Amino acid sequence: MKNMIRKYLKTIILCTIGANMSTSSTVDVSATSKQINEESYRTVTETFDWGPAITKIIIYLGATVSKDSITNETFKIRVIRTENRIESPILGEAEGECKIIKAYVSDNDGNVQFKGKYVTLELEVGPDVSLTSPINYDLTTNLNGWVNCDFTIKQNNDIVTDSGKISGLVINKFAGGTKKLVDDFKIGSATYDNITIKYVSYTPENDYSKKPLIIWLHGIGEGGTDGLLPISGNKAVNFASKDIQVYFNGAYILVPQAPTFWMDGFNGFGDGSSKYEKALMSLIKDYVSKNSNIDTNRIYIGGDSNGGYMTMLMIRDYADYFAAAFPTCEALKDTLITDKDIEAFKKVPIWFTAAKTDTTVPPADYVVPTYDRLVQAGDTNVHFSFFDNVIDTTGLYKKADNTPYEYNGHWSWIYVYNNQCSSIINGKVTTLMEWLSDQQLNKETKSQTGMRPITVSQTITISQN
Incomplete structure (x- = not known):
């Protein structure tokens, strides 16, 4: 891979x-x-x-x-x-x-x-x-x-x-x-067991109410030690925009940076483990403890590709900590996921996003079979935005034939950053951010009826307007 x-x-x-x-x-x-x-x-x-x-x-x-x-x-x-x-x-x-x-x-x-x-x-x-x-x-x-x-x-x-x-x-x-927006974040650094993790964080306006925390884990190209790449390499910075913040009445944002790749495992690249997992969890807990205004019942975690891989590991191993997860073009191969792992995932509301044209992390080997197994296992709060491709939705960029500009199929994170993922939940069209803001620990969230396993030829949602 x-x-x-x-x-x-x-x-x-x-x-x-x-x-x-x-x-x-x-x-x-x-x-x-x-x-x-x-x-x-x-x-x-x-x-x-x-x-x-x-x-x-x-x-x-x-x-x-x-x-x-x-x-x-x-x-x-x-x-x-x-x-x-x-x-x-x-x-x-x-x-x-x-x-x-x-x-x-x-x-x-x-x-x-x-x-x-x-x-x-x-x-x-x-x-x-x-x-x-x-x-x-x-x-x-x-x-x-x-x-x-x-x-x-x-x-x-x-x-x-x-x-x-x-x-x-x-x-x-x-x-x-x-x-723009990047300057609203602060850079920090923390070390655990000789592993130093840089991170950036965003603090919403203080209205003396508890606020949720959104954790985002970057893709493969944004690792390193500068702190800013994870929100600048692509549009992850948009989580601090008014368009996204309004869904949460303000939310804390924490974006850690892996010194190399989240997928660096103990036995190999993308082997189902990460040598940064414990340090990452320590960072998250430290950050929450230092920001008493964070609502610990509403801690959400997501990430794209390499970061989607790490998101899956975190909700597998700390299922009782996160209120919801939104892995995007996630890179944890389904063959590395056990039936026991599926039972852990079921504890966490999950919204997957991917595109059929993704050849970097082919959905047929990653998200599709994992989603299918969750549905078959009776998960009642798992959703999947599965796009035909990844296109420009601003109307500003066109191909030679005047159709929308098409991005690499791996870039489905674009739809997440712009809140263009949606699904029918309880009879209502609901966007990813609307759904995410409603998730809480220990809350009964049975929602979508008629969920069924899918094949790569099917599309769950298309939001390209």
Whole structure:
């Protein structure tokens, strides 16, 4: 299976999250121009279904300009991407000119202004645009990592101000950056039995009521020691968005990072064990003990692929601790699951997600037979969103024939992050997050009638609108 994952990951082209370093700027101002001494740029990074992208460059000009003085052609931007890991070649474009799709006078945060000392340049981003997407995958280690993105912004056209004309700016001094939602998380670290686990956590607004805890376990490419990759490598950061938080009236989020892979077992890769399991459980219990506002009856755990594998291990071995689980494209092979394990899984409400086009973790060998066995064993609160494929549902990205852009079939986590999994429960269409927010320990949750075993050719739910 590791070879399958490696083969799949060779197709990923990602880039850095704004760890950009620039050192100088050059200004060539005409005789009537106002001299500017501290020109610099800042970046804004956002995380999309396919991963992170640098969406905006905010330039500090040092002189006040009006909105009519800036057009999409006023500046051009070039970026050079370099790896911090010497042996890791850049996948995708290593350097090139970024396409500017919008330019306007703004404030320091990139908000449109009639007049101001800042200009914001919005960049083209997309699942196939590598210059603005900020992580690089190492084919040797099977891990993503940040790269340096050095931007140079050159002025093409004069900018007329009340006090003169600005010409010939060359800006390459980096003044920092922001990462939407990611900046709302805190990085932490804990060590248990000589195993150190980095993690990020999100704390909801305190209204003096108990809040649930959502634990998310990352996929194979996001292991390491930086802490941020598990929420930045793909859209896991969205659990902190208002769209998701509203279902829980605010929820704590805990996203641990395996030093390598959750699937590193004691006897082999993906052998049904994990050398990080005890340390992970210790971290979870410590985090809960230090946050007394967490409702211990509503601790939920989920993860994708490698993290889905670990989710299955955690609910197998700590079935009485978790109120519900939502493993996605989970990588615990069904042949490693005993009948005793099935009885443990039955104690935990579970919502599986996968896609039929997943060739990395083929559903026929993993989730489908496991789901079937749970249904046959009489599980009354197990659900399965089984998609035909994984497509763009934003309407922004299309294939050549104008049909929705199609992602790798392994990427079914996209539907989870966007709460696009749904099922008929007690006669009502219910989304994954609605269902999850309703789960509690020791609560009677018999829900879906008429559940039946399935085959790979069948689809339980399709939510691609």
